[in-house]
Amino acid sequence: MKKHNLLKRLAAAAFVGLSVLTLSTVSADAAKTKIADVSQWQGSINWSKASKELKMVIIRVKHGNPGDADYSLDSKRTVNANGAYKYGIPFGQYNFAEFDSVADAQKDAKQFYQLADKRAKFYVLDNEKRKSGVKGKEQTYVNAWLKTMRSLTDKKIIYYSYQNFVHVHNINASSFDGTWIANYSAKPNVTTDLWQYTRYGRVSGISGNVDLNKVVDSSAVNSWYTNGNTTTTSNYYTSVTAGQTVKAKRAFYEYSSANYTKSKRVAKIKAGKSFKVKAIVKSSNGTPRIQLSNGNYITANKTYVTVK
Known part of the structure; x- marks a missing residue:
C-alpha cells in the first residue's frame, strides 16, 4: 500500500511538472x-x-x-x-x-x-x-x-x-x-x-x-x-501521382538537379505553364522537389505551383 501510494504521488508530481513545462513553452511562444x-x-x-x-x-x-x-x-x-x-x-x-x-x-x-x-x-x-x-x-x-x-x-x-x-x-x-x-x-x-x-x-x-x-x-x-528554405510539409506537396499535371502559379526556375545551384538551371518558367509530373524527390537538405516527366526538377512549394 505504501509503495502504491508513493507511485501515485510520483505520477502526480510528474504530471504537474509536465503541465508547468507545457504552459511555460506556450507562454514563451506567445x-x-x-x-x-x-x-x-x-x-x-x-x-x-x-x-x-x-x-x-x-x-x-x-x-x-x-x-x-x-x-x-x-x-x-x-x-x-x-x-x-x-x-x-x-x-x-x-x-x-x-x-x-x-x-x-x-x-x-x-x-x-x-x-x-x-x-x-x-x-x-x-x-x-x-x-x-x-x-x-x-x-x-x-x-x-x-x-x-x-x-x-x-x-x-x-x-x-x-x-x-x-x-x-x-x-x-x-x-x-x-x-x-x-x-x-x-x-x-x-x-x-x-x-x-x-x-x-x-x-x-x-x-x-x-x-x-x-x-x-x-x-x-x-x-x-x-516558405523560404523550409521543409514544413504544410507548405510543400509531399506526394504526387505519376502523370498528374502541375501548373506554375508564379515564375520560378527549372533545374536539372534536386539540389538547386545556378549552374543547374535549365529554364525560367513563367506563371501559367503546365507540366506532367513523375514523383516527389527530396534535395540533400530534405526539401521536397517535383520531378517532372522529362527528368528535371521544380519547386514543390504550394506558393509557386498547384498540382491537379
Missing part, C-alpha cells in the same frame, strides 16, 4: 510577438534575451554601392545573422540602396546577394533614398534590381520604403513577393504587408531604441519566413 529590423547601430545584441520576444528579425547587410560617398558594409551583419540563427529566430536581410542607373542597380543586387547570409529566409530592397541629380524613373532602377535578384535566388524578395517616397516616385511594388512600408504617424495609405510603425521600440537584449513593425497581412508575412 511572448514572441515582436518583429524588429536591426543593424550595427543596435550595437552588440544579446540574442539569447532577444529570442524570448522576437518572432522575426530583418538584418541589414550594407548601405549603398561601392563608389557611393556613404557606402558601407554593416559591421554586425555576420554576428547578427549568427545570433538569430543560433537562437532560432527566422531572419531576412535587407539592402539600403542608392541607384543612379540600371547598371548600378544590377551591380548592387549582385553584391548584396553575394554578401547576404544564405540562411536568410528572404531578401529586402530598402529603397528610400534617391541620389541628387539622378535621371530616369526610380521605378526603372527598382525593376532592374528585382530582375537581377530573381536571376540569383528563388527566395522571396520584399520591397521596403516609406509612404511618402512611394507616392513621390509612384513606385509599383506588385512584382515583389511582399511589401514593408514605414510610416510613424499612422498606418500607411499604400499597400503593405508589414508596417514599420516606430523607431523607438524596445526589445530585451537590445540596448536603446530599435525599429518595430506590425503585421498587416499575417498570411503574407508568415510566408516570407515559413
